Amino acid sequence: MKSTSQHLRPLVLRQQLSPSSSNTRSFASSTIHPPRQTSKPTQKSPFIQQKPKQKQKLLLRDTIRRFIPEEAKKFIRPTGTLCTTPETAAFFVKHNIEPDNGAARRFTAGPAIQNATKAYNAVVAFSPRHIVHPHDLRFFDPRGHPLAAARREKYLRKSREEPLWIMVTSAGAASTVVRVMTQRRLKSAIYRYLEDLGFPNGVGEHKEIRGTVWITLYDPVKASKLPPEPFAEAIARALRSNCAQPMR
Numbered sequence: 001m002k003s004t005s006q007h008l009r010p011l012v013l014r015q016q017l018s019p020s021s022s023n024t025r026s027f028a029s030s031t032i033h034p035p036r037q038t039s040k041p042t043q044k045s046p047f048i049q050q051k052p053k054q055k056q057k058l059l060l061r062d063t064i065r066r067f068i069p070e071e072a073k074k075f076i077r078p079t080g081t082l083c084t085t086p087e088t089a090a091f092f093v094k095h096n097i098e099p100d101n102g103a104a105r106r107f108t109a110g111p112a113i114q115n116a117t118k119a120y121n122a123v124v125a126f127s128p129r130h131i132v133h134p135h136d137l138r139f140f141d142p143r144g145h146p147l148a149a150a151r152r153e154k155y156l157r158k159s160r161e162e163p164l165w166i167m168v169t170s171a172g173a174a175s176t177v178v179r180v181m182t183q184r185r186l187k188s189a190i191y192r193y194l195e196d197l198g199f200p201n202g203v204g205e206h207k208e209i210r211g212t213v214w215i216t217l218y219d220p221v222k223a224s225k226l227p228p229e230p231f232a233e234a235i236a237r238a239l240r241s242n243c244a245q246p247m248r
Contacts, residue, residue: 066078067102067216076137084140084142088152091156092132106124116235120223120226122218133167163203169215169216170183171218172218193229208247210245
């Protein structure tokens, strides 16, 4: 089943019956490969060609590591395909919500954001689509979950009211308090800078920033000791300069 959104054609949603159950649907996104070039490109190609002895395949340079929480690995394949209920699969397709966080692409727009991510030992990714938070994937178990309906309602409300979603996750050793507090500080600081730049919640006067920013902190203890402002300002300015689009 293809999404009807015209400006997201590079991403194709497909929905198929899972062989394990007639009541389970497999839900995934894939990228359309670009047409073969007939002449030598003048710029450096954004694709990496594998070694001749291996099967020929194009890999994007800006891909990020997919994060599948332990509690969701039983029904999410390594490729990011989510096996879920027909209700959830139909919901994601209808509202153009992406369950595969691996579909986001590394966001390195300019030296300021590159310096900030290096200082905070972080990776920043962006997708023009709304992506399900990794820790919410457990609610979309194909066997059903008592909170699945409530989570779908939450994402429906967010998709209608919040064009820009920001999620911050952490990897590495740190206490829960350190991780949560650091993530909240960075997220709040980004929203504040966006508001100062004329884009409160991603909405400007005639433009909006629609999609998902995903920040992964690989040393949350280090990040907790740094002020969030330089990092947040770099991301907010990069979003305004590179991701603002005419309002729908």
